[in-house]
Amino acid sequence: MMPHQSTAITVKNLTMAYGDYIVMRSLNFTAQRSEIKVIIGGSGCGKSTLLKHLVGLEKAASGEIFYGDQRFLPDSAEAAQIRRQFGVSFQSGALWSSMTLQENVALPLEQYTQLSASEIRDLVEFKLSLVGLAGFGHRYPSELSGGMQKRAGLARAIALDPKILFFDEPSAGLDPLSSRRLDDLILELRDALGATVIVVTHELASIFSIADTALFLDAESKTALCDGNPNDLVEDAQTEPKVRRFLTRGDSDNH
Numbered sequence: 001m002m003p004h005q006s007t008a009i010t011v012k013n014l015t016m017a018y019g020d021y022i023v024m025r026s027l028n029f030t031a032q033r034s035e036i037k038v039i040i041g042g043s044g045c046g047k048s049t050l051l052k053h054l055v056g057l058e059k060a061a062s063g064e065i066f067y068g069d070q071r072f073l074p075d076s077a078e079a080a081q082i083r084r085q086f087g088v089s090f091q092s093g094a095l096w097s098s099m100t101l102q103e104n105v106a107l108p109l110e111q112y113t114q115l116s117a118s119e120i121r122d123l124v125e126f127k128l129s130l131v132g133l134a135g136f137g138h139r140y141p142s143e144l145s146g147g148m149q150k151r152a153g154l155a156r157a158i159a160l161d162p163k164i165l166f167f168d169e170p171s172a173g174l175d176p177l178s179s180r181r182l183d184d185l186i187l188e189l190r191d192a193l194g195a196t197v198i199v200v201t202h203e204l205a206s207i208f209s210i211a212d213t214a215l216f217l218d219a220e221s222k223t224a225l226c227d228g229n230p231n232d233l234v235e236d237a238q239t240e241p242k243v244r245r246f247l248t249r250g251d252s253d254n255h
């Protein structure tokens with residue numbers, strides 16, 4: 001059966017491994033257009049590995065990934081075209097320290113579009129204003145706070161109006177207020193771009209405030225134990241105890 005029209009991402013029987021070491025076996029899930037899906041689970045369960053597979057930095061041991069109805073094979077000719085729809089903000093994809101914010105955000109536009117210098121300048125200013133950094137374009141990353149740097153990374157990730165945004169622990173190292181602002185920003189960007197958003201996070205507050213769905217990866221069984229709205233998962237008596245414990249920070253052990 002072809003994946004459904006409004007389905008942005010379909011993962012079918014995805015097995016991920018490093019050499020002989022299997023990280024996850026036969027994962028199945030979908031993400032709809034404009035859905036915010038968080039990937040959660042204990043340390044080392046394979047969250048970052050899944051993100052790397054989704055963006056094509058790692059190749060599946062077996063199984064398939066579809067964007068819309070297009071199969072995503074990292075080495076194929078179509079992959080470059082699919083990747084153009086991605087906005088990626090990983091820790092490793094931090095800003096270039098030798099470039100101003102303007103130059104950082106302009107980079108993907110210069111690389112991937114035929115826009116003129118003045119069009120790029122206007123777009124960069126617009127993207128910076130979307131993340132609350134209008135007027136900061138001339139600054140270097142070192143001249144910004146950690147929260148501002150994260151937002152600048154976001155501005156770069158949305159430079160090409162991505163259909164799908166990927167974030168790896170966006171609020172790591174931020175104070176609770178900055179982290180909250182970043183969550184609000186992710187919600188605003190989803191609404192403004194209509195993008196599907198995939199986020200790896202450990203932050204419970206973020207999970208409950210931004211996620212439409214939470215996919216829980218379990219290292220022990222090497223499978224996803226659930227994929228649902230986090231509030232429903234806490235309420236639902238059928239939810240795996242492990243997932244409930246995670247989402248309630250162990251409080252449900254007392255019930």
Ligand SMILES: Nc1ncnc2c1ncn2[C@@H]1O[C@H](COP(=O)(O)OP(=O)(O)OP(=O)(O)O)[C@@H](O)[C@H]1O
Nearest residue numbers: 018021023041042043044045046047048049050200
């Ligand atoms: N390049 C690699 N080569 C071999 N094994 C790896 C590699 N990267 C990760 N692993 C292993 O794969 C498993 C999953 O790692 P991954 O980084 O995806 O987990 P994670 O859920 O993102 O962890 P954390 O929450 O601690 O960031 C771990 O056992 C890790 O040691």
